[in-house]
Amino acid sequence: xxxxxxxxxxxxxxxxxxxxxxxxxxxxxxxxxxxxxxxxxxxxxxxxxxxxxxxx
Amino acid sequence: xxxxxxxxxxxxxxxxxxxxxxxxxxxxxxxxxxxxxxxxxxxxxxxxxxxxxxxxxxxxxxxxxxxxxxxxxxxxxxxxxxxxxxxxxxxxxxxxxxxxxxxxxxxxxxxxxxxxxxxxxxxxxxxxxxxxxxxxxxxxxxxxxxxxxxxxxxxxxxxxxxxxxxxxxxxxxxxxxxxxxxxxxxxxxxxxxxxxxxxxxxxxxxxxxxxxxxxxxxxxxxxxxxxxxxxxxxxxxxxxxxxxxxxxxxxxxxxxxxxxxxxxxxxxxxxxxxxxxxxxxxxxxxxxxxxxxxxxxxxxxxxxxxxxxxxxxxxxxxxxxxxxxxxxxxxxxxxxxxxxxxxxxxxxxxxxxxxxxxxxxxxxxxxxxxxxxxxxxxxxxxxxxxxxxxxxxxxxxxxxxxxxxxxxxxxxxxxxxxxxxxxxxxxxxxxxxxxxxxxxxxxxxxxxxxxxxxxxxxxxxxxxxxxxxxxxxxxxxxxxxxxxxxxxxxxxxxxxxxxxxxxxxxxxxxxxxxxxxxxxxxxxxxxxxxxxxxxxxxxxxxxxxxxxxxxxxxxxxxxxxxxxxxxxxxxxxxxxxxxxxx
Numbered sequence: 001x002x003x004x005x006x007x008x009x010x011x012x013x014x015x016x017x018x019x020x021x022x023x024x025x026x027x028x029x030x031x032x033x034x035x036x037x038x039x040x041x042x043x044x045x046x047x048x049x050x051x052x053x054x055x056x
Numbered sequence: 057x058x059x060x061x062x063x064x065x066x067x068x069x070x071x072x073x074x075x076x077x078x079x080x081x082x083x084x085x086x087x088x089x090x091x092x093x094x095x096x097x098x099x100x101x102x103x104x105x106x107x108x109x110x111x112x113x114x115x116x117x118x119x120x121x122x123x124x125x126x127x128x129x130x131x132x133x134x135x136x137x138x139x140x141x142x143x144x145x146x147x148x149x150x151x152x153x154x155x156x157x158x159x160x161x162x163x164x165x166x167x168x169x170x171x172x173x174x175x176x177x178x179x180x181x182x183x184x185x186x187x188x189x190x191x192x193x194x195x196x197x198x199x200x201x202x203x204x205x206x207x208x209x210x211x212x213x214x215x216x217x218x219x220x221x222x223x224x225x226x227x228x229x230x231x232x233x234x235x236x237x238x239x240x241x242x243x244x245x246x247x248x249x250x251x252x253x254x255x256x257x258x259x260x261x262x263x264x265x266x267x268x269x270x271x272x273x274x275x276x277x278x279x280x281x282x283x284x285x286x287x288x289x290x291x292x293x294x295x296x297x298x299x300x301x302x303x304x305x306x307x308x309x310x311x312x313x314x315x316x317x318x319x320x321x322x323x324x325x326x327x328x329x330x331x332x333x334x335x336x337x338x339x340x341x342x343x344x345x346x347x348x349x350x351x352x353x354x355x356x357x358x359x360x361x362x363x364x365x366x367x368x369x370x371x372x373x374x375x376x377x378x379x380x381x382x383x384x385x386x387x388x389x390x391x392x393x394x395x396x397x398x399x400x401x402x403x404x405x406x407x408x409x410x411x412x413x414x415x416x417x418x419x420x421x422x423x424x425x426x427x428x429x430x431x432x433x434x435x436x437x438x439x440x441x442x443x444x445x446x447x448x449x450x451x452x453x454x455x456x457x458x459x460x461x462x463x464x465x466x467x468x469x470x471x472x473x474x475x476x477x478x479x480x481x482x483x484x485x486x487x488x489x490x491x492x493x494x495x496x497x498x499x500x501x502x503x504x505x506x507x508x509x510x511x512x513x514x515x516x517x518x519x520x521x522x523x524x525x526x527x528x529x530x531x532x533x534x535x536x537x538x539x540x541x542x543x544x545x546x547x548x549x550x551x552x553x554x555x556x557x558x559x560x561x562x563x564x565x566x567x568x569x570x571x572x573x574x575x576x577x578x579x580x581x582x583x584x585x586x587x588x589x590x591x592x593x594x595x596x597x598x599x600x601x602x603x604x605x606x607x608x609x610x611x612x613x614x615x616x617x618x619x620x621x622x623x624x625x626x627x628x629x630x631x632x633x634x635x636x637x638x
Contacts, residue, residue, distance in 0.1 A: 003263030004125070005270060006290040012128035019135040020345040026144070027338020034148070034330030042328075045155040049326065052160055052461065055483050 062438045066445070069239065100339030101241030102450075103323060107138075107314075108244065108347040109451035110197025110444050111190070114424045115516025116306070116348065120355030121412040121423035122280075122514065123302050124269075124288030127352040133311025134348050139340040142315055147324040147333040149539045152637050154325035161458070162318040163466040166531065169538040169633055170546045171625060175553065177471015180462040182530055182557060183318050186523055187462075188493055191455045192500035193519035195221070196421060198448040199501065204425035205441055207392070210505060218498045221452055225490065240446030245346055247443030252350040254432060259360050268360045275363065275411055277387070288356050295595030301570070304602035305521045306514075312604065313524025316532040318462070319454040351424070355412075358427040362390075362415040369430055371406040371415070386417075390426060393417035413512065420514040456490050463489030507574065518570065521602070529556035529607035533615040542630045544615060547622040552615030556607050563603035570600075 001010040120127040150165070159165035163183065167176025195217060202213040259265035266289060273287030284296020292298035314320065327333055362369070370391040375383050377400050388406035393416055395401055409415070416422040428440050464486025468474055474481070500519075508515050533552045537544035564571045566578045566587045573585035588598035624630070 003266035003270070004289045008291045009125045009128065009289050012132055013125070015132040016128055016135065016345055016349050019132055019140065020341045023135060023140055023337045023341025026140070027335055027341070030331075030334035031338075032331065034334050036329045036331075038328065039155075041158070042155050045158055045160075045325070048158065049160055052465070055486070 059438045059441075062442065066243075066442045097339060098238040100336045100343065101239075101245070102237030103241075103336055103340060104343035104347070105237045105241035105244060105446065105450035106319065106323065106454045107451065108344070108447055109194045110201065110448045111193045111451075111516050111520045112348050113248075113351045113444060113447060114197035114201055115193055115421055115514065115520060116310075117351035117355035118416075118420040118423040119306060119514040119517040120352040121358050121416075122420055122512075123285075123292070123298065123306070124290070125353065125356045126291045126302050127306065127355070128349065129303075130307045130311055131345065131349040131352055133307065134314065134344050135341050137311055138314040138320075139337060139344055142320065143324075143333045143337045143340065146315065146321075146536075146539065147327075148330045149637055150321055150324040151327060151330075151333070153539065153633060156635060156637075157633065160322070160325070161461045161466055162321040162531070162535075163462060164470070165321065166534060166538060166549070167466070167470060170534065170544075170549045171629060172546050172550065173470050173473065175534075175546075175550060176466050178553065178557075179531065180466025180471055182526070183462040184459050184467065184489060184493070186526055187318075187455055187459050188496040188500055189519050190523040191452060191459075191493065191497035192504060193516040193523075194448050194451050194455070195497055195501040196505060196519075197516050198444055200419075200421045201425040201428070201441060201444050204392070204422060204429045205437055210509075211502065214498070214501050214505075217448075218494070218501070221449070222494060224449060224453070225456055225494065237450050240450045241343070243439075243446045244443050245343065247440050248346045248350045250436065251354055251432075251440065252346075254436070255354045255357055255361075258431070259357060259364075265357055265360060268364075269357060272359055272363060272411070275359075277411070277414065280413075288359055295597060297597060297600045300597055300600035300602070304600070304605045305525070305570075306517055309521035309525035309528075309602050309604050312532070312608070313521070313526075313528040316527045316530075316535055317524065318458045318527070321535070322458070354427070355424060358412040358423055358431070361427060361431050362412050363409050365431070366407070366409040369409070369415075371409055372403050373406045375402040375404070376400060387414045389417045390415050390430065392426070392429075393419065393422070417510060418512040419510050420512065421516050456493055459493040460486045460490040463492075513570070522564065522571070525602060525604035525607075526557070526560050529560045529604055529611055531556075532608065533611045537615060537619075538633075542634065543619055543624060545619045545622040545624050548615045548617075548619030551618040552611045555614040556611030559607035559610050560603040563606055567599060568601070568603055 002013055004010040004013065116127060116130065153159075153169065154165050157165065157168040159168050161180070163176045163179035166179055167173060195214065199210060199214040199217050202208070202217055203210045206213070208216075256262050256265055259268060270287065270289040273290070276285045276287060280298070284292035284298040286293055292302055324333070327336070371388040372391045372394050373388055374386040374394050376386075377383050388408050388410040391403075394403050397403060412423045412427070413420065416426050428437050432440070464482050468485040469482050504515050504519065530553055533556065534544065534549035537549065537552075565575060566572055566582075569586045569589070572578045572587075576585075578587060579585050586599045591598045
């Protein structure tokens with residue numbers, strides 16, 4: 001496959017492509033899923049993270 | 057001239073985006089604090105730019121020039137573990153728990169989860185002390201490329217690049233400005249797309265170029281063949297030294313280590329919701345394929361290019377005289393890698409070409425830079441240089457960010473219990489830590505090349521793999537346990553963490569030949585470079601087995617056994633940690 005004889009190599013090549021396809025399909029299916037409301041704790045966290053960044 | 061125009065243009069855009077970031081506060085955090093939307097492309101590109109660096113492209117690409125396409129297993133693990141599993145399984149829980157516990161660093165998440173200042177302080181110290189190895193790997197990659205591109209000595213390009221890094225950090229490069237990262241990620245993507253198309257096209261197409269590489273199997277140099285090399289489109293022979301290096305260090309070390317990488321864990325927390333993680337899976341998968349997959353395929357195919365192009369490239373042989381008075385002639389190498397003329401050194405034009413490793417005079421980390429310099433159009437060299445500068449800068453900024461918070465917030469504030477949050481002393485320690493991290497990284501970049509350069513060792517890939525493997529061995533068991541089960545106790549977490557760290561350190565110092573021989577401690581104390589030198593148990597060749605293979609399973613076992621024998625954390629604490637997670 002792909003001009004490569006050793007199965008241990010063409011399999012890796014194939015799995016790279018297939019795992020990317022898996023990521024693409026998963027991303028498309030779940031594109032709009034999982035949107036949670038921002039809770040007060042998220043906001044507190046983000047504000048403090050910003051402070052840490054500023055101090056660096 | 058073209059080079060300078062493009063470089064000035066690039067830095068102009070970076071400076072503009074950085075300035076825009078400050079002016080209009082378009083940092084990721086500002087966006088999310090304000091509840092605004094960030095385009096998923098911008099978000100995913102900025103992730104990608106953080107995680108892929110010159111280490112992956114130059115270092116592991118060069119390793120592919122030596123080991124061949126077997127490295128594609130690492131690309132598979134990077135996509136499957138590093139993107140899919142990490143984002144889908146670990147990402148959401150990490151974000152939720154991190155926000156709920158108000159944890160801002162990886163050690164802090166672990167420390168609060170297990171109610172242990174010791175865990176936070178110790179983890180912070182481990183990250184601070186060992187991350188410079190990974191940063192050095194990134195810096196070496198950039199310096200090697202600049203050295204090849206401009207034809208300047210390695211030391212000059214190392215210190216030149218380090219100066220750019222220092223200026224970048226001082227000018228506020230540690231502040232995650234999304235548009236800058238996304239711009240850099242986009243440059244990287246375009247550069248790598250061109251690289252793969254150009255390479256395949258030049259070598260006659262996908263299938264013919266792979267076949268040509270297979271046909272070169274007979275050209276594997278005898279020392280590599282003796283180590284188990286069976287050609288660039290085959291895995292090394294099972295159980296051989298090269299097999300163990302490729303599988304246990306390069307593929308597994310980095311492939312699994314990515315799950316417990318401090319910067320990655322913190323990145324999960326900076327997303328707005330699970331939806332952003334889902335979207336990042338799509339773009340991240342493509343991005344990693346185009347970065348590591350391309351680098352490893354092209355790295356392998358450089359062998360075909362160097363072997364075929366005797367007419368376009370200048371190959372020379374170098375004859376030197378040994379102490380015993382015997383003349384020794386090197387295999388053909390590119391003229392650019394020949395030493396300067398000196399008495400007793402004879403450089404002659406060669407009529408035969410070479411494989412990639414020998415063309416680069418056994419300097420693994422120079423294979424990709426040499427290919428870009430000699431095998432691609434000059435203008436692409438400049439564009440690719442920007443690709444690599446972008447890759448290096450964005451990763452380095454996240455590394456120094458992690459180093460600073462590890463030593464200031466985790467070790468000094470929590471571990472030692474000194475200084476309060478936002479206190480002057482704590483900020484000072486953080487800044488001093490970043491400065492020390494820069495100095496240490498640059499020193500390692502210089503020392504590693506001085507010690508291992510031109511020996512055929514893949515310095516960048518190994519340096520990166522050691523850090524990734526150490527992270528997995530030390531943190532992964534308690535990180536996974538902390539996110540998914542209530543049963544891991546504080547004692548179990550601490551025992552597993554200590555086991556993972558100290559077994560790794562012991563294995564590196566006294567068993568794993570690649571490091572133990574260079575560090576000489578084993579030789580000094582026990583009179584041999586590795587305590588298990590030459591020892592085999594079936595197919596296991598102990599001196600070549602990566603520390604991860606021993607330390608990580610032991611850490612998992614110790615974490616579980618000690619947890620079973622000790623009392624769980626208070627129920628109220630566990631309820632609090634898992635609130636909203638289940």
